[in-house]
Amino acid sequence: MSGLYSSNRTPHEKRVQLREGLTSGTIQRLPGAFSPLVARAIQEANFDGVYVSGAVVAADLALPDIGLTTLTEVAGRARQIARSTDLPVLVDADTGFGEPMSAARSISEFEDAGIAGFHLEDQVNPKRCGHLDGKEVVPTDLMVRRIKAAVNERRDSAFVICARTDAAGVEGIDAAIERAKAYADAGADLIFTEALHTPADFEKFRAAVDTPLLANMTEFGKTELLSAQTLNDLGYNAVIYPVTTLRIAMGQVEEALKDIAETGTQTGWVDRMQHRARLYELLRYEEYNAFDQEVFTYSKDAYSPKF
Structure with missing residues (x-):
C-alpha cells in the first residue's frame, strides 16, 4: 500500500x-x-x-x-x-x-x-x-x-x-x-x-x-x-x-462567516462547499479502508450528495 x-x-x-x-x-x-x-x-x-x-x-x-x-x-x-x-x-x-x-x-x-x-x-x-x-x-x-x-x-x-x-x-x-x-x-x-x-x-x-x-x-x-x-x-x-489559493479560500471564508453571523445558519453556503465525499476522495479514505477495514469503515456510497 x-x-x-x-x-x-x-x-x-x-x-x-x-x-x-x-x-x-x-x-x-x-x-x-x-x-x-x-x-x-x-x-x-x-x-x-x-x-x-x-x-x-x-x-x-x-x-x-x-x-x-x-x-x-x-x-x-x-x-x-x-x-x-x-x-x-x-x-x-x-x-x-x-x-x-x-x-x-x-x-x-x-x-x-x-x-x-x-x-x-x-x-x-x-x-x-x-x-x-x-x-x-x-x-x-x-x-x-x-x-x-x-x-x-x-x-x-x-x-x-x-x-x-x-x-x-x-x-x-x-x-x-x-x-x-x-x-x-x-x-x-x-x-x-x-x-x-x-x-x-x-x-x-x-x-x-x-x-x-x-x-x-x-x-x-x-x-x-x-x-x-x-x-x-x-x-x-x-x-x-x-498566493492565489489562499486568497480564494480566505475570500470565501470571510464571506461565509459574515453570512453565518447575520443569518445564524450556513445553509446558503452548502452548495458552494467542497462536498464531504470529494474531501474523502482527496484524503484517500477508501485506500485506508482497504488497508485495515477493522479501523476504517468509510464507504463512499454511504454519503448522499445532499449532505
Missing part, C-alpha cells in the same frame, strides 16, 4: 523532474499551496509542480511578510507539503534566513525535507513583499556569496537553486539583468524575475539572459497578469501563482 503516508517519488526523482521540466520547452506551472491538502488538489488538477510561498506561510501564521518566519517553520511546512504530493515542490527561502552561512544551512534543511528546489533573494534582511515599494537590495557580491554558499553545501546536484532578483523595482531592469547574469555565474540554475511590469519587460529579460527564467503571477501586484501560454511564448520556463 504505497503512498498513503508519503510521496510515491523520491526527493531526487522530483528534483530531476523539475530540472527536466525547466528545459522541456513547456512552461512549468506551479500554484502555491498553503497546506498539504491543497498540494494534493494541485496534483489532481494536473499541474507541473507546487510552490510554497514565504508570504503564505507567514499569512497562515497571521504574520506579515517581513522576514518574521523562521527556517524551522518554513522547512516544517514545506516538508509536510512535499510528503503529500508526487509533484516537485519549490520553496521560497527568503534571503536564506540570514547571511551566507544561514543560506548554506537552509539548503541542508530543505534537502532533508524532500524539497525539489528553493529560491534565495537579493533583498536586505529582513525582507519585504516583492510587490511593495521601499524595497532594498544587497550589493551583488553579497548575493553571489549567498548563492555560492548554498551551491557549495548542496549534496544532491539535482536540487534546483533559484536566485530571485528584486532589483528591477529598485535599480531598473538593466541592473536586474546584470545581477541575473552574475547569479547564474555563481551557480544559480533558475532566475526569478520579481515585479516586472509588462510583457515587454519579460521579453527584454528573456532576450538578455540565457538561464531558465521564472515568472511570478501574483494578484494585486505590480505585474500585469499574463497567461501561462503567453509566458511560454515569451520563452519563460516556469510560472508561480504564489
Whole structure:
C-alpha cells in the first residue's frame, strides 16, 4: 500500500523532474499551496509542480511578510507539503534566513525535507513583499556569496537553486539583468524575475539572459497578469501563482462567516462547499479502508450528495 503516508517519488526523482521540466520547452506551472491538502488538489488538477510561498506561510501564521518566519517553520511546512504530493515542490527561502552561512544551512534543511528546489533573494534582511515599494537590495557580491554558499553545501546536484532578483523595482531592469547574469555565474540554475511590469519587460529579460527564467503571477501586484501560454511564448520556463489559493479560500471564508453571523445558519453556503465525499476522495479514505477495514469503515456510497 504505497503512498498513503508519503510521496510515491523520491526527493531526487522530483528534483530531476523539475530540472527536466525547466528545459522541456513547456512552461512549468506551479500554484502555491498553503497546506498539504491543497498540494494534493494541485496534483489532481494536473499541474507541473507546487510552490510554497514565504508570504503564505507567514499569512497562515497571521504574520506579515517581513522576514518574521523562521527556517524551522518554513522547512516544517514545506516538508509536510512535499510528503503529500508526487509533484516537485519549490520553496521560497527568503534571503536564506540570514547571511551566507544561514543560506548554506537552509539548503541542508530543505534537502532533508524532500524539497525539489528553493529560491534565495537579493533583498536586505529582513525582507519585504516583492510587490511593495521601499524595497532594498544587497550589493551583488553579497548575493553571489549567498548563492555560492548554498551551491557549495548542496549534496544532491539535482536540487534546483533559484536566485530571485528584486532589483528591477529598485535599480531598473538593466541592473536586474546584470545581477541575473552574475547569479547564474555563481551557480544559480533558475532566475526569478520579481515585479516586472509588462510583457515587454519579460521579453527584454528573456532576450538578455540565457538561464531558465521564472515568472511570478501574483494578484494585486505590480505585474500585469499574463497567461501561462503567453509566458511560454515569451520563452519563460516556469510560472508561480504564489498566493492565489489562499486568497480564494480566505475570500470565501470571510464571506461565509459574515453570512453565518447575520443569518445564524450556513445553509446558503452548502452548495458552494467542497462536498464531504470529494474531501474523502482527496484524503484517500477508501485506500485506508482497504488497508485495515477493522479501523476504517468509510464507504463512499454511504454519503448522499445532499449532505
